[in-house]
Amino acid sequence: MNRGPRDPDIETMLLGPVVPSRDCGDCTACCTHLTVNSPDFAKPAGIPCSHLTEGGCGIHAVRPHICRTWFCVWRRRADLPDAARPDRSGLLVSLNFVDRPQNRLEAVSINIRMLPGSDAIRSGMAAAILDRLCTALVPVWFSDGEEKMLMHPAADVARHVLSDTPPPASLAPEVAAWRERYAVFDTDRTEAR
Ligand code: SF4
Numbered sequence: 001m002n003r004g005p006r007d008p009d010i011e012t013m014l015l016g017p018v019v020p021s022r023d024c025g026d027c028t029a030c031c032t033h034l035t036v037n038s039p040d041f042a043k044p045a046g047i048p049c050s051h052l053t054e055g056g057c058g059i060h061a062v063r064p065h066i067c068r069t070w071f072c073v074w075r076r077r078a079d080l081p082d083a084a085r086p087d088r089s090g091l092l093v094s095l096n097f098v099d100r101p102q103n104r105l106e107a108v109s110i111n112i113r114m115l116p117g118s119d120a121i122r123s124g125m126a127a128a129i130l131d132r133l134c135t136a137l138v139p140v141w142f143s144d145g146e147e148k149m150l151m152h153p154a155a156d157v158a159r160h161v162l163s164d165t166p167p168p169a170s171l172a173p174e175v176a177a178w179r180e181r182y183a184v185f186d187t188d189r190t191e192a193r
Pocket residue numbers: 023024027028029030031070071072073074075085086087092
């Protein structure tokens with residue numbers, strides 16, 4: 001699920017507040033590429049919203065609550081360049097929630113989704129965005145439409161976080177920090193609830 005009713009404080013806590021000087025402009029990427037699943041409005045991913053027109057949202061003044069309150073990561077992270085706006089970069093970055101996660105690094109994470117036709121890998125934009133986002137205790141996944149890859153934490157750290165095997169001393173502080181923060185999403189505990 002990508003756009004749905006969530007406590008907005010989770011997004012503010014993990015990503016920061018919406019940047020006041022940024023607006024969506026001509027971008028409508030989330031209106032097409034994301035799932036919307038809220039009590040008063042829903043649509044599947046990959047299909048333009050039925051309210052989307054050439055000029056943008058056709059019901060802008062009365063658009064659903066979720067559309068008024070949800071913002072992609074570009075709208076919240078001032079350190080992402082203007083060129084990273086999803087319609088310019090071909091990368092739609094969002095905070096992603098998985099209701100039944102396979103592992104503790106999947107439940108709440110940043111998802112970088114490469115949009116059809118994007119040249120963000122060749123242009124270096126994907127690397128620039130990853131550099132800025134792979135710095136905090138928030139997992140970062142990258143999906144190119146076929147595969148979803150964990151980009152942060154690094155593979156050796158993730159292996160220990162997910163397996164609970166004792167890490168080497170050089171990785172111990174980082175592994176401990178991830179385990180402490182995300183143990184609540186441990187699969188066994190999630191399934192036991
Ligand atoms: S993807 Fe981001 S910038 Fe584009 S319309 Fe949605 S919230 Fe606005």
